[in-house]
Amino acid sequence: MKIDENYYIIGIDGGATNSRGVLFTNSGNTLATVLHKGTNIALDGEAASNRLSSIIFQLCEEATIDILDVDALGLGLAGASDEDGRDMVFKTLDSLKLSRRSIIMNDAEASYEVSCPGGVGILVTVGTGVICIGRNELQKICRVAGEGHAHGDIGSGFWIGKKAIMEMALNESSVQGDTDLSELMTHILDKFESSNFNLAIEETMESEDSVPIIASLAEGIIDFAESGNEIALGIVQEGSSVIAEYILQLYQELEFNTKDGSIILAGNGSVIRNDFYRKTLNDALQFDFPEIKWTFSNISNSYGAGLLAARLHDINVKLSQIIECENYLAATR
Numbered sequence: 428m429k430i431d432e433n434y435y436i437i438g439i440d441g442g443a444t445n446s447r448g449v450l451f452t453n454s455g456n457t458l459a460t461v462l463h464k465g466t467n468i469a470l471d472g473e474a475a476s477n478r479l480s481s482i483i484f485q486l487c488e489e490a491t492i493d494i495l496d497v498d499a500l501g502l503g504l505a506g507a508s509d510e511d512g513r514d515m516v517f518k519t520l521d522s523l524k525l526s527r528r529s530i531i532m533n534d535a536e537a538s539y540e541v542s543c544p545g546g547v548g549i550l551v552t553v554g555t556g557v558i559c560i561g562r563n564e565l566q567k568i569c570r571v572a573g574e575g576h577a578h579g580d581i582g583s584g585f586w587i588g589k590k591a592i593m594e595m596a597l598n599e600s601s602v603q604g605d606t607d608l609s610e611l612m613t614h615i616l617d618k619f620e621s622s623n624f625n626l627a628i629e630e631t632m633e634s635e636d637s638v639p640i641i642a643s644l645a646e647g648i649i650d651f652a653e654s655g656n657e658i659a660l661g662i663v664q665e666g667s668s669v670i671a672e673y674i675l676q677l678y679q680e681l682e683f684n685t686k687d688g689s690i691i692l693a694g695n696g697s698v699i700r701n702d703f704y705r706k707t708l709n710d711a712l713q714f715d716f717p718e719i720k721w722t723f724s725n726i727s728n729s730y731g732a733g734l735l736a737a738r739l740h741d742i743n744v745k746l747s748q749i750i751e752c753e754n755y756l757a758a759t760r
Contacts, residue, residue, distance in 0.1 A: 434498040434742045438733025441466030441504040443555035444639035448482040449729045450490045455748025459489035469506025472515035500529040501736030503537025540731030542693040542724045554696030555642040557583040561677035569680045571673045582666035584698045588644035590662045607658045614647045653703040671711035689718035
């Protein structure tokens with residue numbers, strides 16, 4: 428029998444660039460929060476497992492509870508479909524005696540829990556990677572993209588950065604005479620803190636953090652696109668047009684029907700939160716949806732991972748309870 432009246436729940440949102448963990452109770456009270464480096468298990472399962480272990484220990488230490496007091500652990504991880512990475516994570520959880528209280532899911536599934544609390548709608552996640560998830564009123568679930576950085580992830584922050592690098596590599600000899608190329612080259616070298624393009628790319632590709640480093644180029648490239656850089660604009664338009672195709676695919680497969688031509692989309696991720704990127708995406712969708720409304724949750728996706736884990740272990744806690752507690756703001760993005 429459980430002596431302590433509280434149930435302790437950990438949720439971790441593990442992206443490719445950053446990870447955030449929260450520890451909260453069944454009454455919705457947040458006891459601890461931790462921000463850490465990325466935990467994409469498809470990129471480096473061993474490093475991700477070690478970081479996840481560190482997050483769990485830090486949360487328990489901050490909340491002053493024993494790790495064995497954790498009743499449910501939800502891990503919303505980028506690259507969650509990678510079997511080798513999952514195996515490494517579960518081995519780590521076994522060593523912590525937490526595997527039977529844990530669930531691993533894609534980070535987008537955790538986001539869906541807080542972004543579409545009604546359980547129906549389309550979530551468009553575009554950050555370092557990209558994945559779109561939809562669920563209709565019959566509880567049919569569909570997802571598109573999310574194949575991983577090695578398989579394209581067209582439209583994502585990583586893809587935008589990689590595309591710009593490829594443009595520079597193909598046109599390196601023309602940089603001096605082209606303002607748009609020169610602007611992008613300067614941006615890349617500044618980000619990589621180098622004066623030599625080829626050396627910078629070589630060092631970046633050898634780094635264990637190559638994916639978030641390349642994805643960090645995206646924000647500046649989108650800004651250049653907005654200011655009229657034709658090369659950057661072409662990259663953004665190409666990426667957003669593919670995201671538009673994902674949305675249309677979900678809309679059709681889930682048999683959504685809006686008589687007035689409007690659509691409400693939930694957004695998640697640093698790239699989709701960019702106003703200009705979203706405007707470009709809206710333009711690509713305009714023919715099918717004359718009116719597009721976006722919603723964004725301010726609540727950390729780590730709560731979503733924790734809520735899903737709590738539900739699996741029959742622990743009753745609602746998102747509304749978390750919001751009602753004053754200290755939940757400590758874990759917002």
